[in-house]
Amino acid sequence: MIVLTALAPRADFPLLAAHPALHYLDSAATSQKPRVVLDALTGFYETANANPHRGAYALSATATDAYHEARATVARFLGVADSDCLIFTRGTTESVNLVAATWGAANVHAGDEIVITALEHHANFVTWQQLAKRTGAVLRIVELTHTQEIDLELLRGAVNAKTRLVAITHVSNAVGAITPLDEVVAIVRSQSAAVLFVDGAQGAPHLPVSFDTMGADFYAFSGHKMLGPMGIGGLIGRRALLEAMPPFLFGGDMIEWVHDFDSTWNVLPYKFEAGTPNAADAVGLAAAVRYLEALDMTRVRAHEVSLLESAEVRLRELPGCTVYGPPPSRRSGVISFSLDDVHPHDLATILDQHGVCVRAGHHCAQPLMRRLGVNSTARASFYVYSEQPDVDALCSALAAAQSMFANA
Amino acid sequence: MSEHVVVRRADVTSASLSAMYQETLLAHHRAPHNRRAIADATHGASRKNPLCGDALDLALRVDDGMVRDAAFQGRGCSIAVASASMLTDVLPGLSVREALGLADEVASMLTEAAPGAALPQALDALRGVAPFPGRHGCASMPWLALRDALHTRP
Numbered sequence: 001m002i003v004l005t006a007l008a009p010r011a012d013f014p015l016l017a018a019h020p021a022l023h024y025l026d027s028a029a030t031s032q033k034p035r036v037v038l039d040a041l042t043g044f045y046e047t048a049n050a051n052p053h054r055g056a057y058a059l060s061a062t063a064t065d066a067y068h069e070a071r072a073t074v075a076r077f078l079g080v081a082d083s084d085c086l087i088f089t090r091g092t093t094e095s096v097n098l099v100a101a102t103w104g105a106a107n108v109h110a111g112d113e114i115v116i117t118a119l120e121h122h123a124n125f126v127t128w129q130q131l132a133k134r135t136g137a138v139l140r141i142v143e144l145t146h147t148q149e150i151d152l153e154l155l156r157g158a159v160n161a162k163t164r165l166v167a168i169t170h171v172s173n174a175v176g177a178i179t180p181l182d183e184v185v186a187i188v189r190s191q192s193a194a195v196l197f198v199d200g201a202q203g204a205p206h207l208p209v210s211f212d213t214m215g216a217d218f219y220a221f222s223g224h225k226m227l228g229p230m231g232i233g234g235l236i237g238r239r240a241l242l243e244a245m246p247p248f249l250f251g252g253d254m255i256e257w258v259h260d261f262d263s264t265w266n267v268l269p270y271k272f273e274a275g276t277p278n279a280a281d282a283v284g285l286a287a288a289v290r291y292l293e294a295l296d297m298t299r300v301r302a303h304e305v306s307l308l309e310s311a312e313v314r315l316r317e318l319p320g321c322t323v324y325g326p327p328p329s330r331r332s333g334v335i336s337f338s339l340d341d342v343h344p345h346d347l348a349t350i351l352d353q354h355g356v357c358v359r360a361g362h363h364c365a366q367p368l369m370r371r372l373g374v375n376s377t378a379r380a381s382f383y384v385y386s387e388q389p390d391v392d393a394l395c396s397a398l399a400a401a402q403s404m405f406a407n408a
Numbered sequence: 409m410s411e412h413v414v415v416r417r418a419d420v421t422s423a424s425l426s427a428m429y430q431e432t433l434l435a436h437h438r439a440p441h442n443r444r445a446i447a448d449a450t451h452g453a454s455r456k457n458p459l460c461g462d463a464l465d466l467a468l469r470v471d472d473g474m475v476r477d478a479a480f481q482g483r484g485c486s487i488a489v490a491s492a493s494m495l496t497d498v499l500p501g502l503s504v505r506e507a508l509g510l511a512d513e514v515a516s517m518l519t520e521a522a523p524g525a526a527l528p529q530a531l532d533a534l535r536g537v538a539p540f541p542g543r544h545g546c547a548s549m550p551w552l553a554l555r556d557a558l559h560t561r562p
Contacts, residue, residue, distance in 0.1 A: 343484070343485035343486060344460065344485075345460055345462075345485040345487070345543070345546060346429075346485050346486045346487070348542075349425070349428075349540060349542065349543060350425065350429075353425045360460065361459055361460050361461075362459075362460065362461050366461065369461060375460055375461030375462055375463075375483060376460045376461050376462075404429055404434075405434070405486070
């Protein structure tokens, strides 16, 4: 039997190192942070802390440089040559809302059509649902195959000349299904002039991403799911779109000239970064992506597939266990499942007692849960520090939960 | 943060896990009492837990200020279902005031870990939930529905 060792040593992650018996299988919710990220945060505050873009003194210039370098690093990691087109936000949710509030408000009108899918996280679902309600646009929801993948035939049928926007997830947070973006791009480009928005919250941490060759118009991501700090993420967009969009938030840094009764806006990316930027967390995120680059995203993906395959075989051996989503080759590092006789909440509590952290709930994907006919599922998710003992602990804890609820 | 994990793990042992999932509670979960409708219900309320999507409907028949019948329907985890089942066992024969008082006792037993809370023996199994804050919402759901039901009509 092949024993899977972690791709990244647990010793690099202070929380995991301090708790050798902890099996953290909730990385799809948020990842653990390596020491280099924590050091980068502290390092910024200890050596470079000043308000970027403000002072004419050397320390402010140091802070500005650190912030710019962070942007360049993250842009390189995600395959964005023009780093001005990477806007730092608080995360994916803010990025989706930014596009809806600016591009959406300016470009979506009554009678236009917005296409989303039944697989979306609430952030990439409700935001467009509400934009449609506000503007009188038609919301089309593409249904899924029996393996909870986006049905491309139905997508083909949903996209037409009236479609203004297609918003689609790169990877499902709830079941891990990977969207074949090449095919989505081909459908959207050949059948419409729609803007294509991709929710990359679960894509950027787990798959190699190259925005410039992807063919999408927008790509949103969250730092905290990819070893970075909470509160930092981004929106990548095509320059022409970003330049034509009205600003999102008003304030410092985003303006050029402020007249009494009108103002003009700063250039990209600052136009969309009102107020003091979150430079420290951007620096932390840059440290995270350097760590991931050193691991190599192709190997990150391969590592997760190995863990998934190992876990899936054993989960399917458990009586009454249903595993959702496509086979591991088309699934990111998530295994979503339910046991016939054990409610996911009971399961999470019992697993917790075995040191196994899994998510139980609707995973912010109530539309998907409705279609699965369940209220909630249990979800174990893997990342670079996951290893065979995590899978073993999950499986033996599941068996313990089943015996607790069995017969008697 | 790491301290938090250590402290909690020491507090919540596998012994307290068995204490929560004790036989009484599991028996209520496997074969819930009064999981049915009440044709001539006078009061009712629904409660949902948006975190897990679970939902319980509680129905009561009250006359002369006394609860005569209590029943529930819906889906939930073992804790929510067992708690609802126990509720429907103990309620009949109580006055509305006593029933509301009992809901308060359950709440304080859970959240303030009040060991002396005046719970009837039939609800004793709910004490095992107190050390699990993540599950208080499950145990509370039917009792919150009870408060809603008794406060909405007459």
